[in-house]
Amino acid sequence: MSERHPIIAITGSSGAGTSTVQRTFEEIFRRDGVTAAVIEGDSFHAYDRRTMREKLAECEAQAACQLSHFGPEANLFRELENLFRAYSETGGGMRRKYLHSAEEAEAYGQEPGTFTPWGELPTGTDLLFYEGLHGAVKHEEVDVARFVDLLIGVVPVVNLEWIQKLHRDKSTRGYSTEAVTDTILRRMHDYVHYICPQFARTHVNFQRVPMVDTSNPFIARSIPTPDESMVVIRFANPRSIDFPYLLNMIHNSFMSRANTIVVPGGKMELAMQLIFTPFIWRLIERRKKALNQ
Numbered sequence: 100m101s102e103r104h105p106i107i108a109i110t111g112s113s114g115a116g117t118s119t120v121q122r123t124f125e126e127i128f129r130r131d132g133v134t135a136a137v138i139e140g141d142s143f144h145a146y147d148r149r150t151m152r153e154k155l156a157e158c159e160a161q162a163a164c165q166l167s168h169f170g171p172e173a174n175l176f177r178e179l180e181n182l183f184r185a186y187s188e189t190g191g192g193m194r195r196k197y198l199h200s201a202e203e204a205e206a207y208g209q210e211p212g213t214f215t216p217w218g219e220l221p222t223g224t225d226l227l228f229y230e231g232l233h234g235a236v237k238h239e240e241v242d243v244a245r246f247v248d249l250l251i252g253v254v255p256v257v258n259l260e261w262i263q264k265l266h267r268d269k270s271t272r273g274y275s276t277e278a279v280t281d282t283i284l285r286r287m288h289d290y291v292h293y294i295c296p297q298f299a300r301t302h303v304n305f306q307r308v309p310m311v312d313t314s315n316p317f318i319a320r321s322i323p324t325p326d327e328s329m330v331v332i333r334f335a336n337p338r339s340i341d342f343p344y345l346l347n348m349i350h351n352s353f354m355s356r357a358n359t360i361v362v363p364g365g366k367m368e369l370a371m372q373l374i375f376t377p378f379i380w381r382l383i384e385r386r387k388k389a390l391n392q
């Protein structure tokens with residue numbers, strides 16, 4: 100937590116929709132003139148694609164291989180914690196990028212599946228914005244969550260998450276249904292142990308729930324649309340949330356528990372803007388005050 104250098108983290112599994120939510124935040128930042136240093140969680144993988152494939156081949160030669168991009172062995176948890184600590188103390192730190200596609204890689208003159216070199220964050224940013232798998236991770240002595248001022252979980256129900264991952268990995272990353280299915284299966288142990296526990300440390304969770312049949316995600320031909328879904332929004336600490344305002348502003352929303360509001364899928368972006376814009380104003384006000392002291 101830092102008054103001068105706050106951190107916002109969006110955390111979610113692969114295909115959950117964290118990159119999609121990032122675009123909503125970019126819109127809020129643009130409108131309010133907030134400059135953010137953006138961190139993509141994939142840049143804290145431990146291995147490039149080729150090395151990860153070699154490690155997986157070695158691992159799969161043994162019984163019960165559980166190596167995955169969700170767990171500690173394939174990620175730099177310590178370095179991620181160091182970045183969050185450094186940013187909260189100084190507003191600086193080191194970042195890089197993981198280049199997934201040929202298109203992204205071409206811009207850097209590199210191969211897809213490689214990292215750009217580490218480089219310093221730009222100076223003078225108002226906040227750090229993390230989007231990825233491990234914004235609230237805790238493992239052994241590493242505790243990334245403790246440095247984050249606003250922690251948001253993006254967690255579709257699991258069938259929908261798999262449909263979203265299958266479609267994205269097939270359409271933009273060139274994988275087959277079988278390859279994505281194998282990845283989902285291999286990651287299950289780490290999903291339970293390193294992804295799920297994070298959603299008990301977040302301040303707000305957004306859970307998209309489809310209103311159409313997704314009972315076999317492996318044959319779904321399309322991703323359920325926002326209009327075919329509802330979003331369950333749960334606040335860890337509801338005391339400061341103006342629920343009557345949200346219910347009034349978001350047509351067809353309702354409370355399902357004392358700390359939970361449900362909104363139509365198409366209103367998720369509006370809900371995020373209504374909930375987070377005042378929060379970001381407060382973070383920026385607090386930062387200005389702290390810098391002037």
Ligand SMILES: Nc1ncnc2c1ncn2[C@@H]1O[C@H](COP(=O)(O)OP(=O)(O)OP(=O)(O)O)[C@@H](O)[C@H]1O
Pocket residue numbers: 111112113114115116117118119120231232263264266267307322323324325367
């Ligand atoms: N609210 C939504 N409504 C409809 N489709 C969505 C929604 N959120 C995400 N998707 C779709 O799901 C797929 C995965 O989303 P996205 O790329 O944002 O996931 P991600 O969490 O960033 O995944 P990764 O961490 O693996 O990059 C995309 O095809 C995206 O268009």
Ligand SMILES: O=C(CO)[C@H](O)[C@H](O)COP(=O)(O)O
Pocket residue numbers: 112113114141144148168199212232272
């Ligand atoms: O889901 C992921 C992380 O969220 C990806 O599987 C991981 O980043 C590896 O990517 P690629 O298969 O493109 O090398």
